[in-house]
Amino acid sequence: MLHDYESSTAQSVTALTDDALEKANQLVDGVTTHGGTHTYANTVAPLEAAGTILADAYGAGAFLGRAHPNQDVRDVAIEAEERLTKWGNDVISRRDLYEAVKAFSESAEKETLPADRARVLDEWLRDFRRAGHQLDEGKRERLHELRTHLIELEVEFGKNVDEWQDHIDMTLDELDGLPPEYIERLGEGKAPGTYRVTMDYPEYTPFIQQARNREMRRKLQFKFWNRAKAANGPLLAEAVKTRQQIADLLGYATWAHYAMEVKMAKSPDAVADLYDSIIPGLEKRAAAELAALQEMLEQDHPGEQLQSWDWAYYANEQRKRDFGIDPNEVAEYFPLGEVMEGMFDITSDVFDLVYRRIEDAATWHPDVQVYEIQNADNEEPIAYFYADLFPRKGKYGHAAAFPLVVGRREEDGTYTKPVAAILANFTKPSATQPSLLKHGEALTLFHEFGHILHFCLTTVNERRFAGFETEWDFVEAPSQIMEHWMWQPEVLQHFARHYETAEPIPADLVERLVEARDLHVGLGTLRQVFLGKFDLSLHSGDGNVDLDRAYRAAYTYTQLPFHEGTAFHTSFGHLMGGYDAGYYGYQWAKVYGDDMFSVFRDEGILDPGVGMRYRNEVLARGAERDAIDHLRAFLGREPSSDAYLENLGLR
Numbered sequence: 001m002l003h004d005y006e007s008s009t010a011q012s013v014t015a016l017t018d019d020a021l022e023k024a025n026q027l028v029d030g031v032t033t034h035g036g037t038h039t040y041a042n043t044v045a046p047l048e049a050a051g052t053i054l055a056d057a058y059g060a061g062a063f064l065g066r067a068h069p070n071q072d073v074r075d076v077a078i079e080a081e082e083r084l085t086k087w088g089n090d091v092i093s094r095r096d097l098y099e100a101v102k103a104f105s106e107s108a109e110k111e112t113l114p115a116d117r118a119r120v121l122d123e124w125l126r127d128f129r130r131a132g133h134q135l136d137e138g139k140r141e142r143l144h145e146l147r148t149h150l151i152e153l154e155v156e157f158g159k160n161v162d163e164w165q166d167h168i169d170m171t172l173d174e175l176d177g178l179p180p181e182y183i184e185r186l187g188e189g190k191a192p193g194t195y196r197v198t199m200d201y202p203e204y205t206p207f208i209q210q211a212r213n214r215e216m217r218r219k220l221q222f223k224f225w226n227r228a229k230a231a232n233g234p235l236l237a238e239a240v241k242t243r244q245q246i247a248d249l250l251g252y253a254t255w256a257h258y259a260m261e262v263k264m265a266k267s268p269d270a271v272a273d274l275y276d277s278i279i280p281g282l283e284k285r286a287a288a289e290l291a292a293l294q295e296m297l298e299q300d301h302p303g304e305q306l307q308s309w310d311w312a313y314y315a316n317e318q319r320k321r322d323f324g325i326d327p328n329e330v331a332e333y334f335p336l337g338e339v340m341e342g343m344f345d346i347t348s349d350v351f352d353l354v355y356r357r358i359e360d361a362a363t364w365h366p367d368v369q370v371y372e373i374q375n376a377d378n379e380e381p382i383a384y385f386y387a388d389l390f391p392r393k394g395k396y397g398h399a400a401a402f403p404l405v406v407g408r409r410e411e412d413g414t415y416t417k418p419v420a421a422i423l424a425n426f427t428k429p430s431a432t433q434p435s436l437l438k439h440g441e442a443l444t445l446f447h448e449f450g451h452i453l454h455f456c457l458t459t460v461n462e463r464r465f466a467g468f469e470t471e472w473d474f475v476e477a478p479s480q481i482m483e484h485w486m487w488q489p490e491v492l493q494h495f496a497r498h499y500e501t502a503e504p505i506p507a508d509l510v511e512r513l514v515e516a517r518d519l520h521v522g523l524g525t526l527r528q529v530f531l532g533k534f535d536l537s538l539h540s541g542d543g544n545v546d547l548d549r550a551y552r553a554a555y556t557y558t559q560l561p562f563h564e565g566t567a568f569h570t571s572f573g574h575l576m577g578g579y580d581a582g583y584y585g586y587q588w589a590k591v592y593g594d595d596m597f598s599v600f601r602d603e604g605i606l607d608p609g610v611g612m613r614y615r616n617e618v619l620a621r622g623a624e625r626d627a628i629d630h631l632r633a634f635l636g637r638e639p640s641s642d643a644y645l646e647n648l649g650l651r
C-alpha cells in the first residue's frame with residue numbers, strides 16, 4: 001500500500017501527474033455538466049475528490065522534486081508541482097464552478113449539511129471570494145494571471161535554493177578549532193591537502209560555531225548568506241509586487257491583511273502587539289548577552305567589535321567556559337538511532353503509540369527509513385512516515401515535514417492512512433562513527449517529529465481539514481511543543497547514551513545543558529523577530545520594495561552589525577514557500593505551544609492522561625474546527641501568554 005518510490009523515474013512522475021490531472025478535470029467538469037440541481041454529492045464532493053487525487057499525485061510524484069537523487073527526476077517533479085499548484089488556481093478562478101457552488105449554497109440541502117461538510121462549503125465560498133468572484137471579469141482574469149505568475153516565481157525560487165552549490169576549500173590550519181571527526185567527514189578540496197566545506201548544515205553550522213579562524217568564518221557566512229542571490233533577488237522582489245497587486249485588486253490594504261485574514265491573528269495589528277510585548281524586554285536581555293560576548297572577543301581581538309560571524313562562535317565559547325559544554329562531547333551521547341528510539345519511547349508512552357520499522361519499503365534513496373505508527377491498544381497501523389535525514393546534492397536543504405498521503409474517510413467508510421516524510425540535513429555517519437547529532441540537530445528532529453505526529457494522528461474525515469492543515473500561524477505549535485521534551489532531564493537521561501560505551505549521559509552534563517538553555521535567549525529570539533519583521537515589512541507596503549534597504553532596516557533587530565554585501569533573504573525559503581506574511585507564526589504559535597506544554601509540566605510531562613487529551617483535542621482534529629477551539633478544549637480555559645513570556649525570561 002506504500003507507494004513504490006524505488007521505481008520512480010522522470011517518465012513515471014510525469015505519467016502519474018498527467019493521469020491525476022486528467023481524472024481531476026473529468027470530476028470538475030462533471031460539476032457543471034450534469035444538468036440537474038446542485039447537490040453536495042454532484043457539486044462539492046467532486047471538487048473535493050479532485051483535490052484528493054492531486055494531493056496523492058503530489059505525494060507520489062511532485063514531492064520527489066525536493067528529495068530524489070536524480071536531477072532529471074527532480075526537474076520533472078518540480079514541473080509537476082507547478083502544474084498541480086496551477087491547477088488549483090485554475091479551478092478557483094473558474095466562473096462556472098463558482099456559480100455551481102453558489103447555487104448549491106443557496107439550496108435547501110445546504111441547511112441539512114453535517115458540520116464538517118458545512119465547513120468545507122464555507123471554505124470553498126471563502127476561497128472563491130478570495131479569488132475575486134465578486135469582481136468584474138477583467139479583474140478576475142487579471143487575478144488569475146497574477147497568481148499564475150506568483151506560482152512560477154515561487155517554484156523557481158525554491159528550486160534555485162535547493163540546487164545551489166557553493167563551498168570554500170580550506171587548509172588544515174583554517175579548520176583549526178574543529179574536531180577530527182568533523183574534518184574526517186569533509187570531502188577533498190581541489191588543491192591537494194585541502195578540505196571542502198560546503199553549504200550543507202552539518203558542515204556550515206559547526207564551522208561557524210567552532211572555527212577559530214575569524215576571517216574564514218566571515219567568508220563562509222558571506223557565501224551562505226548570498227546563496228542564489230543573483231537569481232532569487234529579482235524573483236522575490238517580483239513576488240512581493242505581484243502579491244500586492246493581488247491585494248489591491250481584492251481591496252485589501254496590504255498582502256499582510258489578505259494573508260492574515262485566514263489565520264489566527266486575523267490582522268497585522270495583532271501581530272504587531274505580540275512583537276511589541278516582547279521586543280523591549282528581549283533587547284534588554286540581548287544587551288547583557290552581547291556585553292559578555294564582546295568581552296570574550298576582545299580577549300582574542302583587542303579593540304575589535306563583535307560581528308555577526310562571531311556570535312555563534314563566542315556563544316559556543318561561553319557555553320564551554322561557563323558551563324563546561326562541548327558540543328562535540330554532547331553529540332557523542334546523541335547517536336541518531338538512539339535519539340529516534342528515545343523519541344519513539346516517549347511519544348509511545350505519552351500518546352499511546354507503537355512504532356515499527358518497515359525494512360523492505362521501496363524508497364527513493366538508501367538513506368531513507370520508513371516507520372509504521374500503530375495504536376498501542378490494538379496494534380492497528382494508523383500511519384506511516386519516511387525519514388530522509390542526511391544531506392544530498394540537490395535535496396531540500398533545510399528541515400521540514402511533507403505530506404505524501406493525506407488522511408481521510410473514503411466514501412465506503414474506510415480510512416485512508418496518512419503518510420508523511422521528514423526531510424532534514426543532519427550529520428552523516430563516517431568511517432569511524434555513526435551519525436552523532438548535535439544538540440541542535442536533535443532538537444530539530446523533535447520539532448519535525450511534532451509535525452509528523454500532527455499529520456499522522458489525524459482522525460478527521462475531510463481531507464482538506466486533516467493533518468497539519470490548521471490555520472498556518474498555529475501549525476508550529478505542535479512542532480515547537482515537542483522541543484520541550486528534549487529539555488527534560490528525565491527524558492534525556494532515558495535515551496541519551498554514549499555511542500561507544502552506552503553509558504547514559506551524565507546527570508551533571510544534563511543539568512548544565514538545561515542551565516545553559518537560555519544563555520542567549522534574547523539574541524536568539526531577536527533573530528526570529530528580525531526574520532518576522534522583515535517578512536512583514538515586505539508585505540505591508542505598496543509592493544515596491546528595495547529589498548536591500550528593507551533587509552538592512554529589519555536586521556537592526558538582531559542587535560548585531562550588518563554583514564555588508566549579504567542578502568540572506570534570497571535563500572529564505574519561507575518567504576516563497578507559504579510563510580509569506582506568515583513567518584511571525586513561529587512566535588505566534590510558540591505562545592500556544594508553551595502554554596500547552598505548561599499543562600504537561602504541571603500534570604506530568606510523561607502523563608498519558610494529558611497526552612491523550614492533547615492527542616485527541618489538538619493533534620487529531622486538524623482544521624475540523626478553529627485552532628482557538630482546540631486550545632480551549634485542551635486547556636480548559638482561555639489561552640495565556642504567561643508560559644511563553646516566562647520562557648523568554650520576560651516574566
Ligand SMILES: [Zn+2]
Nearest residue numbers: 447451476479
Ligand atoms: Zn516547523
